[in-house]
Amino acid sequence: MGLEMVTHPGIGRDLGDVVREDPADLVIIDCMLLNALDAAGREGLRHVALFHTCYGFFDGSFRRGPFGIVPRLKGLGPRRLWGQADLALVCSDRAFDPAGGRSDDHLFWAGAVHDAKTAAVRRMPPLVLVSLSTAGFPGQRAALQNILDAVAGMDIEVVVTTGPAIDPAGFHTPANATVHRYVPHSELMPSCSAVIGHGGHATTFRALAHGIPMVIMPMSAVTDQPGIGKAVAAAGVGQVVSKASSPERIRGVLGEVLSTDGYRDAAAELGARLRATHAASVAVDRLSTLIGSGG
Structure with a gap:
């Protein structure tokens, strides 16, 4: 707007x-x-x-x-x-x-307001959803490529949704990832282990209501995204990284969020409260x- x-x-x-x-x-x-x-x-x-x-x-x-x-x-x-x-x-x-x-x-x-009915049931290998807004922001395509480079070789499955602003073609995509313009998040989140998002209110609360820990990568400093990222970190349900973060930085943070019980437990507790x-x-x-x- x-x-x-x-x-x-x-x-x-x-x-x-x-x-x-x-x-x-x-x-x-x-x-x-x-x-x-x-x-x-x-x-x-x-x-x-x-x-x-x-x-x-x-x-x-x-x-x-x-x-x-x-x-x-x-x-x-x-x-x-x-x-x-x-x-x-x-x-x-x-x-x-x-x-x-x-x-x-x-x-x-x-x-x-969200549409989560139940807690996410995690599967193996872990499924990670990546969504950095349906609106286009400067640096968004580069951030998505850094995420794809970060997850290469990790024992996870990654689904990236770009939305209408970013052409899904042309990314260098590792074997454990797929890139789509659109996949309903309501179909993916019930089996997700983590979500990498931009801090948009709707996507963040849909993920948290499913009890999914998050990595927040704000795309814009003049929106609510940085504030939501801070709140996610303060609640112990995820971490925040810069959109200019290197693949190595992203890989380390994602690995920590996926492997640390504290993030999962805090997200599960918050999700139960949001669903109630x-x-x-x-x-x-x-x-x-x-x-x-x-x-």
Whole structure:
């Protein structure tokens, strides 16, 4: 989502037109659509700001970076707009969120939404999934090749998914690895022993909900990826490496994550807790309560 979309006045106008034609009891707006949040306030609409990753990221590096500074210059300060919403709904795990310790009735953590039903059942040789975002970031192809070079000769099976941004052709692929543009992660994770990811919220929590330890390789310093990597390391469920890491560095870290009981045990414990929380239902219940209470 670019700066133009975040601040474009047309989104706010469209919101006003829609609710005038079809009135709503409550409007749910992505927290990054600042012009829509502003329009909802000006129209007097009851509305919720929806946070699709950790609140600590949005109120931290997001707000202090270009996505916060430029809108503030246009009168669209993120904190003001989030604060005027009837509720700030965070679809992430509170214990994982750097802001999770805040005591604020306006903030509500529903939990991370995922589709994991059971813990991963690891097989031999271990299966490792590699996914560094469906969006293209500078250095992403080189990072994938370094990972492929790192796993060559290891007694593991590796599946790499590149997404639409990276052509899967042209990689130097070792015998124990395959590279695909797309394979449903929901088909792979139930038998994974580790995931190498970029720190995207959805992939990270899908893996953790399966109880899978991770190696996080952030692709962008201006997203939530570095923060999620730090949280993964702090929780003891994985390690973080730079996207410029050498194959030797990647191989060493992956080997440690695969062979260390502590990572597996911590990931299994976290996964059980995440699977026990039905975040989508929790969110719906909170929204229903908000509608029913009139505030």
